[in-house]
Amino acid sequence: QVQLVESGGGLVQAGGSLRLSCVASGYVFSIYTLAWYRQAPGKQRELVAVVTSGGSTNYADSVKGRFTISRDNAEKTVYLQMNSLKPEDTAVYYCNAQVFPRDYWGKGTLVTVSS
16 A cells, blocks of 8 residues: 655745655555656646656656656655746646556646646
């Protein structure tokens, strides 16, 4: 059993920054592949960023150069640092953990970027 709890969402101005956090519990955090997804109304849920247990990262083209995913295995936390935010970044952001044989999801945290 894995539980994921996101925090850090809120209302920010375009061009501003925000850091999302996701705290995990239930299993060996260091072996998880961790990711952030987001979903806006009327849109499909999309992968934003991923970090593997080995530390490799990848990002959606829309956020490259602006967002950074990182993990702290000791604190069992994954972060998403979001800079230069745009209104199109507005979405519910979800933490995801890939733990064989299934994925786990947090409930999401809302990020709203005003224009």
